[in-house]
Amino acid sequence: MSIVEESRESPDRVTLSAIAALAAVSLSTVSKVLNGRGDVAPATRTRVEELLSRNGYSRRGDAAASAPLLELVFHELESVWAIEIIRGVERVARANGLSIVLTESGDRHAPSVEWIDGVIARNPVGVILVFSDLSGEQKQKLATRGIPFVVVDPAGEPTPDVPSIGSANWSGGLAATRHLIDLGHTRIGMIGGPVDMLCSVARIGGYRAALEAAGIAYDSSLVLDGDFHPEGARVRAVELLDRPDRPTAIFAGSDLQAMGVYEAARALGLLIPADLSVVGYDDLPLARWVGPPLTTIRQPLTEMAEAAANLAVSMRHSPGGTVQRMDLATSLVTRHSTAPLA
Template sequence: MGQRMTIAKIAEQAGVSVPTVSKVLNGRADVAADTRAKVEGIIQEHGYQRRTATTASSPMIDLVFPELSGEWAIQLIRGVEGVLRAAGVELVLSECGDARRPRQDWIESVLNRRPLGVIMVFSDLDPDQRAQLEARRIPFVVVDPIGDEGDDVPSIGSANWNGGRMATLHLRKLGHTRIGMIGGPVETLCSRMRVDGYQDALRSTGIAVDPELIRAGDFSVSGGHREALALLRLPERPTAIFAGSDMQALGVYQAARELGLKIPRDLSVVGYDDLPVAQWVGPTLTTVHQPLHQMAELAARLVLDLARGVTPAALRMDLAVEMRIRQSTAPPVG
């Protein structure tokens, strides 16, 4: 075997200075794109890793959200933190600032920290960011991926299509025929799958899909409120609404109150996630239970295994979901 690759040798091969290579290794933004690409290519080709104690991987895992807010995030944080605490590994929380792609300053901070691994929630990496992590041998796992990440990307999700179908079939069994659907962002995989499950349930029970009854939101209370008002002001309003998240369902509750509609007498509502708030509201919310805590635990165990060089039996796992039937759904009146 040849001699170990050093920063000086990388600089020589790339035709740049040693400080420039150091900037690339640390994810600094003040490097020209073509220079960065050349240096990154050499790093990946030779599998360069720093070997000094000051730059070795720290016993920490980065847990990254587009936005750190709400009970949904808290459930995931608790699941990850429990596994890491038992393993003697610290947890670092951060926001990547964009619903689809982390900012470059986020990747810079990760490369500077050099964690054992990264858990991405509801986000993904562009090819350059992925290459930067892989070149430093920092494994990453995606929770609830927003797109089809491919078979080579470790990810933990849930059965979103089945969840959408179960929620809609529950409303169909109660006798509802005009069912509104408020999904999440159209570019997110989980939202598309829930809408697809809703449509399949309608078709399989003899109901034509009405595009007017399908709305795209953003999984927030305000988004659910806005889209519910639009649905409930239709000349022929729906008698039930399936919201793509419990937070959206709270927005549906607010819209119903404003329009003088009683739940479930005038409007049945189904949410998604089964957050604690689903049992705090009145009437209590019928919802699809998504095993967020278990998803987080599996993601933490998977990223730790990858950091230790353990090859997992499967890189992609989708967990089962269940209906939680409560007080917000009932047969339509009349």
């Protein structure tokens, strides 16, 4: 069991004994909560953690006692998209003499409830969550132990107390659609991501804004949701391309979805870009090697991950600062999958 010291940094600081009295528990129970022990009732743990946080209590030497780790949490690790995030975090970890723990847990909105006990036991320097947010109880547990967390590309609108690093998804959707409009396309399909993900909603918002700015009526039947993966996009692309008034261009919500569009076009005997222009999103390394090389929106995934990891490290060593949020710029990368409307 770790030794927990009562802070004497300020005469106004409430001692552990006082917190135990306020919570109507023993001093040993407070110690168990601070050290992440599992043998404390959830209601008692929450009550103690709220008192600790409210009274500004921190363990002496918390930063020094942390393990030399950065924890990176995904809800799935099956796509090349994840490699770009891992690469960015690894660069920061290496520069700071740290190692990475990769965790696959929960869904795109939050890690599983069991995850929190493991991360408390590991006591990393910081946690980087991809898409996910945390429940109020999970945030409280991390805050009590001085473990900072940062969300990369949050799935929903983060609460004001959540530091996050994202990208300019609305601007990316606008740029992709404007590019197709400038090539003369007016029937432009879009295959987005899940409807409950902030990045997908923002990209569709940019798509719609570009159409409206060009005086092109928004047609909701041309906008289909997807899952950011190739197979789902292939099915959706067939729906769009097999109709008599098919679109002449498709904006896919990710490069992986664009691969599904390529396969649907091939199966239907359509040539890219002669019969169908395609724009992706992300600019993964594979985008330049497919045939034809994919025009896409570059989302700076590696830089986003680096920024999140640097922020987590700085928060561990200098806690108590303002909550930081940052959206990195996106840009159009023109290759050979788009062409003027014939």
